[in-house]
Amino acid sequence: MENAKTKNIICTSTQNSADALYALSNAKVESKEFWRWGTDNNMPEALALLSRRSTAHRRIINDKADYISGKGFNFDSSVPLLGNLVKRSNGDGESLRQVINMLAFDKALFGNAFLEIVTDEQHSFLSLYHKDATLCRVAKDSQHILLHHDWAHFRSSEAISLPIYPLFEKQADGSLRSIIHYKDYEPMFQHYGVPQYIAGLNVSAIAYKTDRWNIARLDNSFQLSGVMMIDNAVDSEEEAAKLAKMAEQRFAGKPGQVMFIIRDESSDDNSRFIPLESQNDGDWKELHDQATSDIVVAHSWFRSLSGLDYSTGFSAERILHEYEVALNTVILGEQRELLEPIVHAISSILKIDCSSLEIINRPPTRSKPIYMKVWEARKADGLEYDENDERQQLYLAEITKYNIKSIG
Numbered sequence: 001m002e003n004a005k006t007k008n009i010i011c012t013s014t015q016n017s018a019d020a021l022y023a024l025s026n027a028k029v030e031s032k033e034f035w036r037w038g039t040d041n042n043m044p045e046a047l048a049l050l051s052r053r054s055t056a057h058r059r060i061i062n063d064k065a066d067y068i069s070g071k072g073f074n075f076d077s078s079v080p081l082l083g084n085l086v087k088r089s090n091g092d093g094e095s096l097r098q099v100i101n102m103l104a105f106d107k108a109l110f111g112n113a114f115l116e117i118v119t120d121e122q123h124s125f126l127s128l129y130h131k132d133a134t135l136c137r138v139a140k141d142s143q144h145i146l147l148h149h150d151w152a153h154f155r156s157s158e159a160i161s162l163p164i165y166p167l168f169e170k171q172a173d174g175s176l177r178s179i180i181h182y183k184d185y186e187p188m189f190q191h192y193g194v195p196q197y198i199a200g201l202n203v204s205a206i207a208y209k210t211d212r213w214n215i216a217r218l219d220n221s222f223q224l225s226g227v228m229m230i231d232n233a234v235d236s237e238e239e240a241a242k243l244a245k246m247a248e249q250r251f252a253g254k255p256g257q258v259m260f261i262i263r264d265e266s267s268d269d270n271s272r273f274i275p276l277e278s279q280n281d282g283d284w285k286e287l288h289d290q291a292t293s294d295i296v297v298a299h300s301w302f303r304s305l306s307g308l309d310y311s312t313g314f315s316a317e318r319i320l321h322e323y324e325v326a327l328n329t330v331i332l333g334e335q336r337e338l339l340e341p342i343v344h345a346i347s348s349i350l351k352i353d354c355s356s357l358e359i360i361n362r363p364p365t366r367s368k369p370i371y372m373k374v375w376e377a378r379k380a381d382g383l384e385y386d387e388n389d390e391r392q393q394l395y396l397a398e399i400t401k402y403n404i405k406s407i408g
Contacts, residue, residue: 033156034137034146035191041151044110044134047195051109056292057197059306060299064108067305067326068334069101069359076356085346086357090118090127100359102130103182103338108299111184111195112136114145115342117165119176123349128342131179138181138191143167145179165341166348180341200298203291302326305364316365323363335359370397 037043051058073086073096086096099115106113114131137146139161147160162179163169171177183193296303302322304315343354375392378385386392 032140033154033159034139035142037137037192041137044112047110048134050201054295056295056306056308057200057299060197060296060301061105061108063306064299064301064330064334065101065105067331067361068104068108068338069097070335071360071362072097074356074358074360076353079352079356081350081352082346082354082357085126085128085350090129092129094130096128099128099130100338104334106130106133107182107184107193107334107338109133109195111186111193111198113182113338115180115182116162117168117178117180117345117349119168119349120174121170121176123351126346126349128345136179136181142191145181165345180345182338182341196300197295197298200295203294203298300330319365320363327361331361335361370395372396374399 038046051061075082075086077083088094089096089099103113103115110133112133114133114136116129116131118127118129119125131147135147135149135151137148137151138144139146144161144163147162148154148158161169162177165178165180168176168178184196186194186198292308293303296306296308302325304319304322305326339357339359343357346352346354346357372380372395373387373392374394374396375385375387375389377396378392
């Protein structure tokens with residue numbers, strides 16, 4: 001539910017996004033304990049609120065996180081510790097895919113993500129916990145991350161300080177803890193990453209506002225806005241204002257769609273409604289469509305992978321083509337960035353071989369059913385085939401997995 005605090009966040013961080021981002025530079029930070037994230041330290045809250053209001057913007061973030069986290073993991077089953085960590089990464093029972101999915105979501109939304117690493121002095125166990133990016137700030141020494149439940153009312157005594165990986169520090173419970181800080185590079189920004197869609201902040205707001213305008217029209221039953229002139233005997237301006245407010249609440253549909261004006265009563269009743277006709281419906285639709293297209297471009301993403309073109313027909317070939325491009329330009333790179341420090345931590349703490357750990361990538365659709373054999377698919381495409389060839393006896397399901405290369 002919105003309150004004064006969230007409205008203030010939108011005014012100070014989202015609408016003035018450029019000022020908020022440039023304020024991340026060292027010169028404008030005044031806190032003695034942490035580097036502020038935005039002019040009012042509320043940039044992550046503003047970005048999260050905007051993502052909950054713009055449908056296309058949120059869909060792209062959700063889809064990018066799902067594609068990057070893949071369909072699970074391939075790993076060497078002869079390494080039981082690795083298999084256990086993949087199935088259960090922490091005390092909350094979350095799998096490694098769930099942790100990666102939350103990290104990918106935060107990184108797509110905020111340009112930053114945080115992963116807590118927990119072990120002991122004997123390195124007898126390893127747990128990986130995703131940390132909500134809105135709770136994290138970089139400490140002034142740039143070697144620690146501070147976690148606090150309410151940054152609007154920050155108190156040092158309530159904050160948790162964790163060293164940035166590969167540094168570890170012993171905690172009160174005897175555990176050793178560290179935190180990995182993922183951040184998208186942006187020139188001039190040293191302490192926090194900047195989301196890739198930063199150039200699309202304004203168009204995300206436009207898409208939200210055009211949606212809100214349509215909701216207002218629906219709430220008003222698509223009545224024409226206008227001015228209602230009412231002749232009535234009133235003794236004061238206060239009484240006229242009260243009468244206009246009562247009329248508006250009772251008859252105006254959504255308040256503000258109709259302006260009521262109370263005039264002194266005359267011999268002839270001249271009460272009437274004066275419609276204010278608007279011919280800009282097409283302009284609003286074009287504005288919304290353009291904003292949606294710009295959002296996709298700002299995210300470095302693809303329309304068909306976010307369901308934006310399904311209304312014009314479902315093209316499996318186009319989806320497969322765009323998925324291939326996304327896989328090689330976005331998905332694999334993000335997966336490597338998320339996995340490399342995790343693989344390093346697992347290898348150094350548990351002393352096991354993690355080179356077999358791979359994210360399984362599969363396209364969202366296939367042009368042929370996965371139960372077809374290779375020779376059947378070649379036959380369907382008019383290619384040469386040999387149904388007696390052992391290699392062509394494989395099912396498509398066995399050869400259409402897209403895996404990232406082993407990470408050493």
